[in-house]
Amino acid sequence: MRAVAIEGGFGLENLRVVDRGPPPALRAGEVLVRVGAVSLNYRDLLTVRGLYNPKQKLPLIPCSDGAGVVSAIGEGVTKWAVGDRVMPTFAQGWLAGEPTREKLSTTLGGPLDGMLCEYRALREEGLVRVPEHLSVEAAATLPCAGLTAWRALFDHxxxxxxxxxxxxxxxxxxxxxxxxxxxxxxxxxxxxxxxxxxxxxxxxxxxxxxxxxxxxxxxxxxxxxxxxxxxxxxxxxxxxxxxxxxxxxxxxxxxxxxxxxxxxxxxxxxxxxxxxxxxxxxxVIVGSREHFEQMCRAIDAWKLEPVIDERVFEMDAIVDAMAHMAAGAHFGKVVVKVGA
Ligand SMILES: NC(=O)c1ccc[n+]([C@@H]2O[C@H](COP(=O)([O-])OP(=O)(O)OC[C@H]3O[C@@H](n4cnc5c(N)ncnc54)[C@H](OP(=O)(O)O)[C@@H]3O)[C@@H](O)[C@H]2O)c1
The missing domain is CATH 3.40.50.720 (NAD(P)-binding Rossmann-like Domain)
Structure with missing residues (x-):
């Protein structure tokens, strides 16, 4: 499978499309997600530049936010079926309640590999269903930016x-x-x-x-x-x-x-x-899966359509996409399409 990785050092010049072989094998309780799109956050740019966590181990697949379709389920998975449309939670281990250091050490796009790859294996509890009216591109904007805005307004x-x-x-x-x-x-x-x-x-x-x-x-x-x-x-x-x-x-x-x-x-x-x-x-540090599900219910009720910047990028153009964001040339979310 194709992925984007920060390899050999920080900096946009070290961001490249790589071949990671076949899709990851599933362990019990895991779900294989065929990623359709990711969206960029300012944090991803800081991560690529080595400014978010200079101690981050490389290589790293960046980007916390994405959405896709379940393409296989591991042993014991009960929540999801092949064909379901899903988004990952920002902190995979933060399901509900207060954040803790342990929960906050499970964030995608650093320290854990992120979503900028064709297939990603994730624990079944680290996923949320895409609101029905949204495209995969639109859903890819929700996990970090959307949820942070939601919590800033309503929760806090x-x-x-x-x-x-x-x-x-x-x-x-x-x-x-x-x-x-x-x-x-x-x-x-x-x-x-x-x-x-x-x-x-x-x-x-x-x-x-x-x-x-x-x-x-x-x-x-x-x-x-x-x-x-x-x-x-x-x-x-x-x-x-x-x-x-x-x-x-x-x-x-x-x-x-x-x-x-x-x-x-x-x-x-x-x-x-x-x-x-x-x-x-x-x-505010994004939010838990419970917060994410609350927000999705509101987005569904309001039929809210996230604003995607007019420039949508392909995976091969990831450096251009990051530079577009760095320049502040965008309005709303910068989206990168993944896969076919
Ligand atoms: N704590 C959390 O959980 C969390 C979650 C998500 C993001 N964040 C942080 O929140 C910030 C925004 O993230 P983002 O992904 O939304 O960034 P973004 O999409 O890159 O936002 C860029 C835009 O911010 C505006 N901006 C830049 N400097 C500004 C200033 N001095 N005053 C007002 N607006 C300014 C500009 O808008 P105009 O072009 O209109 O001027 C620029 O286009 C980042 O620092 C990010 O790391 C934190």
């Missing part, structure tokens, strides 16, 4: 209809968050660096769009959009580079879900607004 954010949400930029997590927030009846403020992307955000029903290049201090217009009250839930993907603005934009008693580090992961941020205004800061 406690979002209610009519409340205000702020999302930053037009990457995978943020576009999911805006779609989920709108579906739940919330109002959305989105920042972006591009006029063209601003138009797309407005077309998606975003209530207030702010260009963060032209208006680096976007907290003021964001608060104004809420009638001065402040934002209820902020989906913070910028990190230390944007957190100060988020803390100015959030309402007293509001929630900031700390997800990403696109504008910096280390730096000084004043904690005064947090303690003076009863703001809740909460880190």
């Amino acid at each position: 954010g406690g979002l209610l209809a009519g409340q205000w949400v702020l999302v930053q930029g037009t990457g995978g997590v943020s576009v999911f968050a805006l779609q989920l927030a709108k579906a739940a009846g919330a109002k959305v403020i989105a920042t972006t660096s591009s006029h063209e992307k601003a138009e797309r955000l407005r077309a998606m029903g975003v209530d207030c769009v702010i260009n963060y290049r032209e208006t680096p201090q976007w907290a003021k217009p964001a608060r104004e959009a809420t009638g001065g009250r402040g934002v209820d839930v902020i989906v913070e993907v910028g990190g230390t580079g944007t957190l100060s603005e988020s803390l100015r934009a959030v309402k007293p008693g509001g929630r900031v879900s700390i997800i990403g580090v696109l504008a910096g992961g280390v730096g000084e941020v004043s904690l005064f607004p947090v303690l003076m205004q009863d703001v809740r800061l909460q880190g």
Whole structure:
């Protein structure tokens, strides 16, 4: 089978399509998934560059997110049948409850091999059924970005209809968050660096769009959009580079879900607004299988269609796909087709 591997060292130059021989043999309790598509996360780019976990052992098949069809089942498998459409959970061992170090050491795309291969053998409990209305390409976007947005809004954010949400930029997590927030009846403020992307955000029903290049201090217009009250839930993907603005934009008693580090992961941020205004800061690390199943039920009920970037790549063009993402040229999720 064909796979993409990071081999011989980190860096995009060490990402290559390799032949891994026949599909993996199944052990008891395992399911063989014929992968149809994967989607890229910023984490995958950091992993390839050796910045996510410099101690990661190589070779590694990257990418946590994918979807495909069950092509064989191992002895004792009861949950799945050949032909079922499935997605892997981000952390294979995190089925429910609180995360633990052990559960978080079972993530795909590092330290475990990921989904960018034609066939992947996975434990039967590490899979979730694809919502019926979604294509395999669309389903491949859900396991990490979709679930992270879901948990930021509903699990940690406690979002209610009519409340205000702020999302930053037009990457995978943020576009999911805006779609989920709108579906739940919330109002959305989105920042972006591009006029063209601003138009797309407005077309998606975003209530207030702010260009963060032209208006680096976007907290003021964001608060104004809420009638001065402040934002209820902020989906913070910028990190230390944007957190100060988020803390100015959030309402007293509001929630900031700390997800990403696109504008910096280390730096000084004043904690005064947090303690003076009863703001809740909460880190998010994707979610468990139980969270994933909850989200899929909502996606099914809302018939939500994930936004896939207009450039969809073939497996052979993986370096171009990663470079496309690195350039921030995408809107929504970057998808790579796998197999025939
Ligand atoms: N904690 C978790 O569980 C978890 C899960 C998933 C992702 N993440 C993290 O969340 C972040 C986003 O991931 P992703 O996969 O959605 O990334 P992505 O798709 O690569 O997002 C890229 C987009 O982010 C926007 N952006 C970049 N710098 C920005 C800034 N200073 N202010 C506002 N927007 C900015 C840009 O949008 P415009 O082009 O519109 O300006 C850019 O196109 C990453 O740091 C990732 O590692 C964490």
